[in-house]
Amino acid sequence: MKMIVGLGNIGKKYEATRHNVGFMVVDEFAKQHNATFENKEKFKGFVAQTFIDGQKVLIVKPTTYMNESGQCVRPLMDYFDIDVEDIIVCYDDMDLAVGKLRLRQKGSAGGHNGIKSLIAHVGTDKFKRVRVGIDHPQKMSVVDWVLSPFKADQIAPLNEGIDQAIGALNHWIENDDFMKTMNQFNKK
Numbered sequence: 001m002k003m004i005v006g007l008g009n010i011g012k013k014y015e016a017t018r019h020n021v022g023f024m025v026v027d028e029f030a031k032q033h034n035a036t037f038e039n040k041e042k043f044k045g046f047v048a049q050t051f052i053d054g055q056k057v058l059i060v061k062p063t064t065y066m067n068e069s070g071q072c073v074r075p076l077m078d079y080f081d082i083d084v085e086d087i088i089v090c091y092d093d094m095d096l097a098v099g100k101l102r103l104r105q106k107g108s109a110g111g112h113n114g115i116k117s118l119i120a121h122v123g124t125d126k127f128k129r130v131r132v133g134i135d136h137p138q139k140m141s142v143v144d145w146v147l148s149p150f151k152a153d154q155i156a157p158l159n160e161g162i163d164q165a166i167g168a169l170n171h172w173i174e175n176d177d178f179m180k181t182m183n184q185f186n187k188k
Contacts, residue, residue: 002173003058003082004029005073007091007114009147010063018134019146021092021158022114023061025132025165030059032166037061043079045072052173058082067113070121077122088128088172089118090165092146096133098154099161103168103182104129128178130168132161 006026007019014020030037035048037059048059058080062072076082091114096102106126109115119125135154137145150158168185172178 001056001058001080001082001086003060003073003076003080003087004169005060005062005069005087005089005118007066007069007089008061009065010061014147016149017147018094018150019066019092021132021134021162022090024158025090025130025162025169026059026061028162029166029169033057033059035059039063043072043075045076047076052170055173057173066117068117069114070117070119073118074121084122084124084127087122088130088169088178089115090130090132090169091115092134093131094134094136094142094146096131096135097157098133098135098150099157099159099164100133101161101164101168101185101187102131102133103178103186104131105178105182128172130165132165 004026006022008023009019030048033050035050037046037048040047044062044064046061050057060076062069064071105128108125109119168181172181
C-alpha cells in the first residue's frame with residue numbers, strides 16, 4: 001500500500017493559494033483515478049482510496065492546517081501499517097520557479113512548517129517528496145506570499161507543474177523505483 005499526502009490549508013479562503021499546491025496535486029490525482037475524498041475525522045483528514053496496477057493507494061489531505069499535518073499522517077500510517085518508504089508528500093516550495101518540480105528521497109524541513117510537523121510525528125526525515133515551485137516573494141512577507149493566489153501569468157506553468165507532479169506520482173507507483181522517478185522528473 002502507498003500513501004500520497006498533499007499539504008495545504010482547508011477552507012475556501014485558502015483554496016487557490018500558493019501554500020495549497022499540495023492539495024491541488026492530490027485533488028487532480030484523485031480525480032484522474034476516480035477516487036473520492038471522505039472526511040475521516042478520526043484521522044484529521046480527507047482520505048480517498050484507489051487501486052493502481054492492483055496496488056491500494058491512499059490519497060490524503062490533512063484537515064489540521066499546514067503546521068500540524070503530521071497529526072493526520074502518523075495515525076494513518078499506524079492504522080494501515082504503512083512504512084515510511086511507501087509515503088510520498090506533495091507540497092509547495094518557494095525556492096523553485098512556479099511549476100518547477102524537485103523530487104527528493106529525504107531531507108530537512110527547509111523552513112516548511114508542514115514538513116517540520118511530518119518529521120516530528122513520523123520520526124524521520126526519510127520520506128519521499130514532490131516539491132512544486134511557487135516562486136519567492138519579492139516585496140511581501142513569506143506568510144503573505146504563501147497565502148496569496150497565483151498571478152494570471154503563473155497559472156499555465158502552475159498547471160504544467162501539477163501535471164508533471166501527477167506524472168511523477170503515477171511513475172513511482174507503477175515502477176516502485178523512486179530513483180528512476182527522480183531521474184525522469186528532476187529536470188534542470
